[in-house]
Amino acid sequence: MSGIRVLESFLCSKSGAPDGGDDAIIVTPHFAAVLDGATDSSGVTYGGIGPARFVVEAGLNAIRQLAPDVTACEAVKTLSLAVQQALRTPPDQALWRPPCFVFAMYSAARREIWRVGDTQYLIDGIGQNPDLVVDQVTTAVRRMVLHAQLAQGATIEDLRREDPGHEAATPLFVLQTQFMNRAGSPFSYGAVNGTAVPVELIEVLPVPSGAKEIVLATDGYPQVYASLQESEAGLQAVLEQDPLLINIHIASKGWCPGAASFDDRAYLRLDVSVAR
Template identity: 30%
Template sequence: MQVVEQLCIGKRGKVDLCEDGVFANEHFGAVIDGCTSRLSLVPSERSSGLIAKECLLATLSTMDPEVTMVQAFHALNASILSWYQMQGLEDTAFTNPAKRCSAYIAIVSRYHRQVWVLGDCQALVDSVLTTRHKAIDTLMEDVRTLLVEHALMQGKTADYLLANPQEIQGKLDDLMQLQPTFQNSDNPSHFAYAVLDGFFSDYEQVQIVVLPDTSTEVVLASDGYPHLFPTLAQTEDALEHQLTHDPLMISTCRATKPLIAGNLSFDDRSFLRIIV
């Protein structure tokens, strides 16, 4: 396993606030995208997404090189559940998904020569992109685009909306509060989605990419990159173009939040390019 390039940077430019993570050793390579929870599980300077990221990084560092996908995701999920249990918060987390410590992940296993992708983390192998965008995220992005375009038609400027993000986000919040209901839900729904949060069980939601037997280059990234390319420079250039030409995030890439004034990007981002 050879690391060619890697980067992990928070949208605010502060390492201690970044919910993304990158991991690489001789057996595994991974990017982690911790999710920003709507409610806090415990009063803490660390966000729920940051706690989830730390749990997954610690598990990866001790994981058996020969674990299967199911074994790996069971262990990763169990690490978050164990954190709840140590804090005496398992019942609270179970009953209120909005408070859970949650994360997505993309992993390369050298032993199995496979890439395992959960959620909207991304993997690029031989120019083929593997990711899964949640239906509920698409809905929220469309609704936010409607709100932004309506505000623009009413005379608000893009600069005003960027400087006052709550003008839009406040209206979107009522709908977004419904999202956690669908998190790892057993009830059939178009909007249900799987995530590592201590209560994950739907292993069929993990996408598997089988790598060739020969040396192969793999790129992993979080969804902080709207467009993924084979190199870090190309991917960063595409992000810069996005932020420059569509900082409201409603046109060439829709998101549930814009480039907030003073931030480096619209989201935390992580990138790992390795040869397996």
């Protein structure tokens, strides 16, 4: 048996569309994963497909072809090679950063969660979800600028429409790509972008034999809970109380007027109690 049974699955783009935007979910007989593409708002495309979605699709196709007993490092190498191959297709304009995605994946054969980047997981309600140092820097800059604007009389609605904090942090978003897939720095982080992901940036999390449920989710949820209803309620509470995302949950962007949320989101809850 595959050892995977889906209990809850949900995708939603920040605009409210059910396609997930640049986030994705995949469940095969042997693997289950959530992928989070790094959205590029430049308007550059690969044949009409945005850069993040383009590499996410390459990743989804690679996961479908993984051998059931593949190791975490072998799987990440396969995904990286798939993206490298896909990116041989030139974009219609130059990009300021390499297209990439992060992911969390469950291997039924190995009974492990594999993670690259800042996705989220729970094992029977308990998880360790990353707060990358490189993101702490960029979000702190944005937060400071927006608090300064509020102190000078700007309204929350003004700043939801035009985000000078995000604009101020943009040079750092460009700079942080220098730490992508480069181990050894306090600012290092992993992502699938077609280059090799150092083993130090690949997390392997054993799922205990007695565990019953796991949750995999993208960072479109400020905090992930053991049910979709709780996770959605937590998100809505943050959006209502902190729409700029500079107090309760510190993020690189806020909740824009007319949008469903501040980011795309994916949630996958699995029953892993069945025999392998």
